[in-house]
Amino acid sequence: MTSRPTRRAFLFAGVAGAGVLALPGCSDTSQAYRDAIAEMTRPLPANPDLRDLVRYATLAANGHNTQPWKFALQDKLIEIRPDFSRRTPAVDPDDHHLFASLGCAAENLSIAARARGMSGEARFDAAGDGQAQVDLSGAVQEESELFGAIPTRQCSRVTYDGKAAPSDVVDRLEAAVAFHDVDAIFISDEKDKEDMLSLVVDGNSQQIDDAAFVVELKEWLRFNPDAMVASRDGLYSAASRNPVMPSWLGSIMFDLAFTKQSENDKYAEQIRSSHGIAVFVAQSDDKQGWFDAGRAYQRFALQATADGLKQAFVNQAVEVPEVRRELRSLLGIGDRRPNLVVRFGYGPEMPRSLRRPVQDVIV
Numbered sequence: 336m337t338s339r340p341t342r343r344a345f346l347f348a349g350v351a352g353a354g355v356l357a358l359p360g361c362s363d364t365s366q367a368y369r370d371a372i373a374e375m376t377r378p379l380p381a382n383p384d385l386r387d388l389v390r391y392a393t394l395a396a397n398g399h400n401t402q403p404w405k406f407a408l409q410d411k412l413i414e415i416r417p418d419f420s421r422r423t424p425a426v427d428p429d430d431h432h433l434f435a436s437l438g439c440a441a442e443n444l445s446i447a448a449r450a451r452g453m454s455g456e457a458r459f460d461a462a463g464d465g466q467a468q469v470d471l472s473g474a475v476q477e478e479s480e481l482f483g484a485i486p487t488r489q490c491s492r493v494t495y496d497g498k499a500a501p502s503d504v505v506d507r508l509e510a511a512v513a514f515h516d517v518d519a520i521f522i523s524d525e526k527d528k529e530d531m532l533s534l535v536v537d538g539n540s541q542q543i544d545d546a547a548f549v550v551e552l553k554e555w556l557r558f559n560p561d562a563m564v565a566s567r568d569g570l571y572s573a574a575s576r577n578p579v580m581p582s583w584l585g586s587i588m589f590d591l592a593f594t595k596q597s598e599n600d601k602y603a604e605q606i607r608s609s610h611g612i613a614v615f616v617a618q619s620d621d622k623q624g625w626f627d628a629g630r631a632y633q634r635f636a637l638q639a640t641a642d643g644l645k646q647a648f649v650n651q652a653v654e655v656p657e658v659r660r661e662l663r664s665l666l667g668i669g670d671r672r673p674n675l676v677v678r679f680g681y682g683p684e685m686p687r688s689l690r691r692p693v694q695d696v697i698v
């Protein structure tokens with residue numbers, strides 16, 4: 336049987352061959368990369384202008400780091416619009432992840448606005464393409480620990496250390512996501528984690544067999560800091576502990592180096608090393624619900640970051656429709672759609688993925 340490499344194989348791998356592949360002179364950082372990180376994560380000023388707020392919004396999670404958003408600046412309001420030129424049709428044919436990504440950005444923006452004495456109320460408007468408005472009129476200042484975590488949150492796609500999170504930390508996670516009409520189902524029992532793992536492996540295996548999925552993923556991979564700085568979007572492979580290499584070699588390695596079996600083994604290790612898994616389930620299976628799921632996830636990720644936890648998506652179980660149906664019956668959620676699946680636990684800080692400059696995302 337032949338196997339093709341996949342997003343997860345390449346991105347999530349502890350990369351068995353990393354030692355062999357470590358190339359002399361290939362560093363996961365550069366001055367230009369460090370400068371870009373410093374600029375994008377610099378603290379929000381006490382009196383931010385709208386561009387500072389947009390910068391904080393763009394630090395949100397988003398599928399494949401395509402940053403599928405545009406921001407329209409208005410008087411006391413920022414509108415977040417979808418950028419369909421940045422969709423990922425193979426992994427996300429109905430734009431579910433795209434609208435969830437807008438929800439992540441809206442939540443960051445809302446939290447940042449409140450921390451600077453603005454209302455921050457966000458609403459999704461389903462008319463036309465579907466967009467969100469965040470209100471910036473004056474309000475009581477509310478600086479939360481979620482706000483403090485915005486510049487440091489990241490998706491950590493590596494094996495964690497297996498330590499359990501104390502119950503008060505899990506309670507805080509549950510409280511952080513109890514917003515926006517989204518249910519978060521927490522799974523930490525070993526047997527339930529194994530059931531989730533088998534769905535992740537099933538979805539992952541089906542994605543490996545989908546050539547369009549693999550081609551799309553490869554287009555968004557960045558194999559070294561120069562490539563990351565040049566595009567300031569896409570998936571930085573070093574963030575998943577993959578060896579840094581020239582783009583031409585990364586492309587060849589991607590085509591050659593990984594098998595379905597090794598990837599699935601790594602998933603097993605990653606899920607088993609995590610404290611638990613959270614599944615986000617919105618009320619409606621439409622753009623509004625997808626947007627809400629993104630907002631709830633972003634709150635979860637920020638609270639996790641504030642408490643020293645790491646987290647990463649394992650969305651294979653919701654990306655393949657047939658597997659998603661199995662997940663739905665496993666969770667006993669009737670005909671509601673499970674939107675996002677995230678594992679969490681304790682793990683290392685990883686290199687960051689860059690964002691495009693603010694001027695590039697303002698219309």
Ligand SMILES: Cc1cc2nc3c(=O)[nH]c(=O)nc-3n(C[C@H](O)[C@H](O)[C@H](O)COP(=O)(O)O)c2cc1C
Nearest residue numbers: 396397398399400432435436489490492648650688
């Ligand atoms: C809706 C959505 C779906 C995502 N799906 C996956 C996924 O299946 N696997 C994964 O590793 N990361 C996934 N991500 C995480 C993004 O790849 C990540 O947010 C992006 O690369 C930026 O990196 P950062 O979050 O570390 O800043 C997803 C993010 C969002 C918002």
